[in-house]
Amino acid sequence: MRRYGLALLGSHASHLLLLFWFIASDGEGATAAGGTYDDAICARLIFCGEQVEIKYPFYLSNTTDQVVVVDGNTRYCGYPWLGIICDHDRAILRLGNYNYTVLEINHGNHTVTVADSDALDGGDCPRVKHNVTLPEVLTFPSPGNDSITFFFDCNSTANVVLRPPPYIRPINCSSFVDFQLWPSFVAAQPDVDVRDERGWLGVCKEVVVAPLLKDLLVNEKYYGKLGDDGYGAVLKRGFQLSWDPMAGMCHECEVSGGRCSYGTKNEFLGCLCSDGRASSSTCGSKKSKKKAIAIGVSVVSGVILLFLLLMCTLCVKKFWHGLLSSMGKSKEAPNIESFLQKHEAQHPKRYSYSEVKTMTKSFSHKLGQGGFGTVYMGKMPNGKPIAVKLLKSYKDDGQEFMNEVASISRTSHVNVVTLLGYCIQGSKRALIYEFMPNGSLERFAFRPNSETEDSLSWEKLFDIAIGIARGLEYLHRGCNTRIVHFDIKPHNILLDQDFCPKISDFGLAKLCKQKESIISIDGARGTIGYIAPEVFSKQFGDASSKSDVYSYGMMILEMVGARKNISASADVSSKYFPQWIYEHLEGYCVTANEIRLDTSVLVRKMIIIGLWCIQLLPNNRPSMTRVVEMLQSSADDLKIPPQSFLS
Incomplete structure (x- = not known):
């Protein structure tokens, strides 16, 4: 057993040394193949106007100020579809085929606030001309946004137009051409009843849904004046979009200290390192790798000398203890935690299990039970009624839980239930939804x-x-x-x-x-x-x-x-x-x-x-x-x- 322990330790030490040398040689080869560039271009901070600071992952797309050339190939330092056009001190982000003015970029929480340029330039009562189309890299953060629905140019003789419900309000703005012959209406999307909306679709020439900041919509200062100039003031404040720095091919590059580069067709071209090297995937310093080798050799040698005498007595004990521990541990929690960390920017609030118990009064009011768990009624700290689904424990690596969080977190629609929060603590998993009183x-x-x-x-x-x-x-x-x-x-x-x-x-x-x-x-x-x-x-x-x-x-x-x-x-x-x-x-x-x-x-x-x-x-x-x-x-x-x- 002593000879087996020594051989095992010696084998591990050899493997560690080989691994250090492999990493060093692999990093040098990848870097050599990638070429070089001027790092100062990507590190440069650029202001468009006085408010908007453009820096990675955003970049200027209408100038050559943030374009780098690697081996004759042109690259942008930034994410695809996040190129900004600076036009007369106004930062423009293209969403679909339309211009949106960038009002603020918050790199701390990975959000960008934009407003429809047509709405900004359209006076007190702007006409919204299109819905919002998002590229893959951007999402609507939940629950920061809400929306309003416009019914434009409606038949003035239709019954629904003559007797609209109180929450669908006529737009009383003279700037609308023929607004009396072809009236237009506006409503907060949460107020819109699908039964009424069905009747409007056939009598109005156009129906457009515009996102906006939720806290402004619920403000009585604007909500009470939606039919006058209130909606225009809200639209001009814009709405939020978010990007996920942990998603896509960029993650490994950024973790290694680099910046992602994309081509003119939004294709990933590689990693731009801070020392001016370009790599096909990740960055790594030659000096740091050689230093890592020296440290690794010292550490491995120290470990061999320090634990040589203990190996004989502890080898068997540690082996069986490790085996039994790995058999007893659930692999589910690490998988879920890894998933949540990767997509943290897109998810609603996380609650502790004790908070969930408090909100449900220790799960005292059961609403129903299904194949995946039991649903209980509860209340948020602000008094908002909620439904809490307490999931059963399954040996599925938490796939059902991750599916639910990943799917609903990407949605914002009147006919899709809203996920308000979630809980993952040990074996306890719960999902918190808006309460549906009619079941x-x-x-x-x-x-x-x-x-x-x-x-x-x-x-x-x-x-x-x-x-x-x-x-x-x-x-x-x-x-x-x-x-x-x-x-x-x-x-x-x-x-x-x-x-x-x-x-x-x-x-x-x-x-x-x-x-x-x-x-x-x-x-x-x-x-x-x-x-x-x-x-x-x-x-x-x-x-x-x-x-x-x-x-x-x-x-x-x-x-x-x-x-x-x-x-x-x-x-x-x-x-x-x-x-x-x-x-x-x-x-x-x-x-x-x-x-x-x-x-x-x-x-x-x-x-x-x-x-x-x-x-x-x-x-x-x-x-x-x-x-x-x-x-x-x-x-x-x-x-x-x-x-x-x-x-």
Whole structure:
């Protein structure tokens, strides 16, 4: 055993020495291959006007002041899409095809405050001409922003325009051309009811959503004057965007003391080191590496001499102790902690377990229970009601927890539930959401007796179907990173006090880049009855956002069937319900809710759209954008899809 211990220690020492030499030689080779540049260019601080200091990861893109040349190739010192144009002392950041004026850059919390340049130059009542499109490197920090919705150039004879709800306010500004013949309106986005919004889309020429700072929107000074010049003052204060210094290929470069460089096409070109060297990946000083070798040799030699006599007696004990400890430790917590640190800038507030217990009064009020955990009611310190999901302990490396935090933290939409905070402490994990007083859709739309007090009217169900569709469209297209939910079902649709639907429970969600259409998944995921065929068998195609479309279709067909309580019928119970309703479409619509014509139209639309959504092959299903269009179109324009059912 003594000879084994000496051999083991000698082997470790040799490995350490070889590792030091390998790092040194590898660093020198990589640097030599990368070339050199003038570091003073990247280190230079540039002011655009008196307020905006432009420094890494931002850079001036309309001059050569911050352009470096490495081996004849032009590079920018900074992140892609963060190039700033300095135009007459105004710092301009391009988002999509539009100009936004930079008001402030805060490198401490990695945020930049920008305002629509058109709004800044548009007087007291500027006209917002476009929605905001974000590049991959920027996100909306939650919950710092909110938004307002504009309804421009509306038909003055339409009923909704003649009698608008109190929170949709007419814009009383003479600067709007023909503002009396074609009036325009504005509303704070949190106030907008999906039922009312549906009626406005067809009577106004343009609907635009503009982000702004939340603390200004809730300020009565501006909120009370939204219809006059209040909205203009808020828009001019701008909104916040954030960048994540831990994301992408830049992280390792910056950790090594370098700055990332990108080409004119926003492609990563390498790491620019502070001593004027350019590397393909990371930086490393020759002197520091040689010094590290000397220190390493000394340390290893010291360790050998110091512990030589102790090795014989401690080797076996330490070996078994280390083995047993590693078997007993959970790998889950380090994985989650690493994930949270990497994406810290994007996440809401982290709470301790004791704070969560205080907010829920020691988990005294249970709201419900699901496959991943139990939900309790609680209150924030400011009195705001919340729902706390206390997750079960699973041996899944915390994947469900990380999915939930990563997915919802990237979203900000009226039809997606808001994540207010989270807790990770030892084996305890919790997610803190806004409280939904009306619970889940399952409670209202899927009762066995449609005459109960919890049943919903056809109009209400239709509004909920539109809201869910808009939420899914946002997840699939409107987010900075596309999100596929993979578990759309009534239990995961929550309803606020006004029955506005909000998509929740992102434990099975997958994130993918905007250009990706096919998603790789490890086995079937979802709930039986709502899972798309391609999710459990690749013979039907590849999993994609169309998998959510299938689940959505099954859900609204089930909403239709449950509302009429026809699943108990002998004719239906012996046949696959979508197939039955396909064969009895006309008769079913006519009998819906005492043969009211307007109700029959809504039911027909829901059924036809549901049948399109559950087509067996993903390519035959509409996108969620198309589903929203179909829901807002005339029922006469909708064609019945071909039969497509598993036999």
